[in-house]
Amino acid sequence: MSKVVHSHKSCAMNPLKTSTPLGAALAYLGVAGAVPLFHGAQGCTSFGVVLSVRHYKEAIPLQTTALDEVTTILGGADNLEQALINVQKRMKPALIGVASTALTETRGEDTIGDLRLILARQPALSETRVVFASTPDYDGALEDGWSRAVSAIIEGVVLPPDHVASLHPQVNVLAGVHQTAADIEALVDIIEAFGLVPVVLPDISGSLDGTVPEQYVATSLGGTSLDDIAHMGRAIHTIAIGEHMRKPADLLHARTGVPSTLFASLIGLEPTDRLITLLSRLSGREAPARIRRQRSQLVDAMLDGHFHFGGKRVAIAGDPDLLFALSIFFAGLGAEIVAAVASTHHSPLLDRIPAERVLVGDLADLEDEAKAADADLLVTNSHGRQAAERLGIPLLRVGFPIFDRLGPAHRATILYRGTRDLIFEVANIVLAGLHAHRPEDFATAVPIIEETAHAGAAPATH
């Protein structure tokens, strides 16, 4: 449908992307007792921590191998070894998820080889699972890092199928980076409503959902347990969300033989209907009454809400999967996607975005396109706030990071209920911007006759 165009600038102005290693870190944090470790300079970690803290309003246990100028020249293997030992000693994690950075990748570190040697000679590390994802900052964005880390976890933890049938039929869910904690909770609810047992990887709804534990915990708290991950092969089916989860889903399939279904998006009536059909088939059960009612509520919201979408000119920017899901959502309710900006070109979905063209670029591109197309609404992460202010149009905050609003983890935008709430959120933004009409709004209408506006007459009070 759309033409994919690359921005030919040498200078990214107001970056849209969040870095690849940070995507990997967020995925690792969805595993219980995990500590992500960046192999790079300490700044790589520190910027990632600060940004994640601003989004989640939670302490983020992210660590660094702290390369300095000497280790950068001579090689970082010793630092990696020390870091693994220190993290293991101080935090006793179940999993250390290592992610490389542009620094180590530019140097050409053989991190996989280094890790093999380190693990062989360090018995202290035998109680901790160590996995590695290659995530140079110069290749990809948040969703690429997330996807590679999930693959690394599957690679390192999932066991070959043991043909032990679980007591209750299990369904794997490979959640994308664009799923919030609330999205995952909703998905788990709906799967359980069919009597199925979901195993979600990564499960940030158990770790980055903002709770107050009774004691101090240094690692991620909650998330998928290593044991559950190891036995993903016992499931009857795998559901993957977002094109960036295709590779992890294929890997899991290859390893376990569990069939999988990939949903490009779960925002909207039609994709949710397809999911319900699948769950119904897997479980052999009809959709429960509660879910039927939720569908009806969504249909009603679509009817009530469509007035505020029709003809609205929307400018969206994000990682490919989020961009795709939201573009389909807005276009499906009658809005026009006048600008679509993707952070990377790493997705076949970009061709299917309902816009004339998709620009691979930054937030300055979004701002320029939105301005040229006279957009009514900007849709992107919190970094779009300056552009929205300059353009004088509202900003719907989506994705990562959202640092100037509370509760992004608890906002669900998928399935019947999440879509319903998203419709209301958008419609309310539109309603808040409506102003009382005045005669001058209707320049082409017949002018008000002089006599009806009596000089000195008291204004009507009704």
Added chain:
Amino acid sequence: MSEPLKKRVEAAFDEPGCEKNRSKDAKERKKGCSKPLTPGAAAGGCAYDGAKIALQPITDVVHLVHGPLACEGNGWDNRHAASSGPTLFRQGFTTDLTGMDVVMGNGEKRLYRAIKEAIARHSPAAVFVYVTCVTALIGDDVEAVCRHASEKLGTPCIPVNAPGFAGSKNLGNKLAGEALLDHVIGTREPDITTTTDINILGEYNLSGEFWQVRPLFDRLGIRVHTCMAGDARYNDIASSHRVRLNMMVCSTALMNVARKMEERFGIPYFEGSFYGISDTSDALRTMARMLAERGGPADLPERAEILIAAEEARAWARLEPYRAALAGKRVLLYTGGVKSWSIVAALQEIGMVIVSTSVRKSTEEDKDRIRALMGTDAHMVDAIPPREMYAMLKRGDADIMLSGGRTQFVALKAKMPWMDINQERHTAFAGYDGMVSLVHELHRSLSNPVWEDVRRPAPWDAAPADVVQ
């Protein structure tokens, strides 16, 4: 590390203005002032981060980061340095290098084009170009590109050579100062000069807090030529070498700038702080005296004393209402540098008890002042591991913690009041009015009924008698 960078780092570590630095031998000095990092147990920003913090508040320039995405993509628009005019500094610019650029060695060309694009779009007063780890590693000659671009495009392009792996945030501050000294300060002449011109170094105008003290200068007829770099304009920093006096507020950050401006331009400097009542007074007093000695109005010290007396009386009068509510409340102060003692003084004055104060980033002089204030050094602590800090708060060793964002959740998860006194905060705490704001905020936090509510046990943990029927 390239030779010029190595020299510059060595120069930054050779600091005659710093007592601690002087007490080391040549070999120790070379190692620098930050402790070596422990892999797997390090927390803190890199040199690039420090350089960016020091220079980003210059409002009318493009800050262009030459490197792969993360350095700028993960960090732009993340502090609240306020501007009274241009907002260009809040936008993010990066060459966003691709794998191809790295492999093919296209970095320099891409940088030049990026500079050109940024100038074409924004007509900035200057472009500051930040070197990062990767572009240092692949050997891009950023200085040469900047020189070439400055000539060719007619806009000053300033190389800031502080790649992340060079060291800590503090070193980055200093390297940023070196960039200003090498390429900016003294390159233009000011339009006007007066006998009371000053610069303020190490002041970033976070949350606009410099505007809380600026009226005091106005009332004394002292003209602030520029801050470095809060709410600064490029031209003002370029012409900052004609002032009579430099004041240095963030003790270690830009000391090299203060000292070298004294060497090169004969501008004396003094160290001071606008955190705390007596500190603000001391700063005004010293400033007035030194300006009078340097040819400023002879009655300036006298007028300063009158202003100080009036402002101190007004501040204490405004703090008095809080005394009853705050006296005896215990504070855990976890911050660094000057704030650790200047805030201690003010809180003690209204009867609060300091449980402990961290001296991680404090100088020996800072520590002496804490000792003097508290009568003992029993309450001085170095770093507190988060697990221990959590235990302290959970036990109720303190009623409130004042710290930076990094330790925020340790306090909140222990269900203890917490207040941000570091750079990410949204409230201004400088000068006399700032101390009143700080105490007001403390009171607001401590008196919030929410603490009692959140500490109630959940129904399933409560004793049967406690459960509401």
